[in-house]
Amino acid sequence: NAGVMQNPRHLVRRRGQEARLRCSPMKGHSHVYWYRQLPEEGLKFMVYLQKENIIDESGMPKERFSAEFPKEGPSILRIQQVVRGDSAAYFCASSLGSSGYEQYFGPGTRLTVT
Amino acid sequence: QQQVKQSPQSLIVQKGGISIINCAYENTAFDYFPWYQQFPGKGPALLIAIRPDVSEKKEGRFTISFNKSAKQFSLHIMDSQPGDSATYFCAASMPYSGAGSYQLTFGKGTKLSVIP
Numbered sequence: 001n002a003g004v005m006q007n008p009r010h011l012v013r014r015r016g017q018e019a020r021l022r023c024s025p026m027k028g029h030s031h032v033y034w035y036r037q038l039p040e041e042g043l044k045f046m047v048y049l050q051k052e053n054i055i056d057e058s059g060m061p062k063e064r065f066s067a068e069f070p071k072e073g074p075s076i077l078r079i080q081q082v083v084r085g086d087s088a089a090y091f092c093a094s095s096l097g098s099s100g101y102e103q104y105f106g107p108g109t110r111l112t113v114t
Numbered sequence: 115q116q117q118v119k120q121s122p123q124s125l126i127v128q129k130g131g132i133s134i135i136n137c138a139y140e141n142t143a144f145d146y147f148p149w150y151q152q153f154p155g156k157g158p159a160l161l162i163a164i165r166p167d168v169s170e171k172k173e174g175r176f177t178i179s180f181n182k183s184a185k186q187f188s189l190h191i192m193d194s195q196p197g198d199s200a201t202y203f204c205a206a207s208m209p210y211s212g213a214g215s216y217q218l219t220f221g222k223g224t225k226l227s228v229i230p
Contacts, residue, residue: 004157033217042120042203042220043158056217091157095216101146101207103218105157 002027004094004106005074012112013082021077021109025094032075033103034067037089049075082113117141118206120221127228133191135224137204140185144206148218149178149189152201161202162189194228201225 005024013019025032031050035043045059049069060067064082069075079086089110093103120137127133137147146165150158164171164178164187171178177190191198205218 006157031216035218035220040223042222043218045217045219048217059217093218101216102148102160102163104160105150107157 004092004104006090006092006106006109008109009107010110010112012114014114015083016081019079019082019086019111021079021090021092021111022074023077023092023094023106024074025092026104029094029096029104031095032069033093033095034075034077035091035093035105037091037108039088043091046077079111082111084113087111087113118204118219118221120204120224122224123222124225125227127194127226129194129196129228129230131194131228133194133198133226133228134188135202135204135226136186136188137221138184138186139206139219141206141208142185143208144219145209146207147178147180147187148205148207149176150203150205150220152203152223158203191226194226196228196230199226199228 004026007022033048034046037043047060047067048056052071064080066078089108091105091108093105095103118139148163149161151161152158162173162176164180166182169180175192180187201223203223204221207218
């Protein structure tokens with residue numbers, strides 16, 4: 001299956017711990033986007049990355065959140081010192097480099113902070 | 115303010131009926147309008163998309179109608195089936211021009227229930 005892969009699918013962290021969410025884009029896609037979905041809400045953009053570059057992080061909280069997309073390996077969304085308000089579904093999407101328009105989503109990581 | 119407003123919040127349709135979901139946007143720089151379907155516990159799946167140079171696009175039972183002057187677009191699901199029961203999201207994005215580009219701005223979703 002050449003779809004977007006995310007892991008883990010479910011992640012439970014205690015307040016103050018770190019959460020690392022991983023995303024492998026579709027084969028041939030070099031652009032990755034992270035979105036957050038709160039219960040009963042639409043998805044909110046967080047960050048847009050290309051290999052080794054953060055292109056747009058305008059939706060990312062200024063503190064505790066960071067993202068990377070290294071030359072080799074998956075994209076990582078890192079949340080330090082998690083708080084209960086970070087509990088949400090985090091989705092990764094990928095697109096082809098040239099168009100950037102058709103974004104295909106992964107199954108998401110459901111983060112629960114206890 | 116980049117916003118996409120979606121209605122209704124929930125919709126119940128009889129099997130075989132037409133489901134209609136509406137969205138309105140404010141930013142005239144938006145030039146790409148996709149619809150996504152999401153089942154519980156799954157990621158959003160791209161259903162159909164339109165650009166403002168056409169007023170309608172049809173793929174199977176799914177049709178997008180687009181009204182550029184009114185800044186509105188809608189999804190029509192013909193012959194709705196119980197398997198269509200899901201949450202539908204409209205979204206919009208703009209061409210690359212620096213920060214804010216390509217990101218999808220989503221509506222809040224419509225929960226569709228198709229009853230037999």
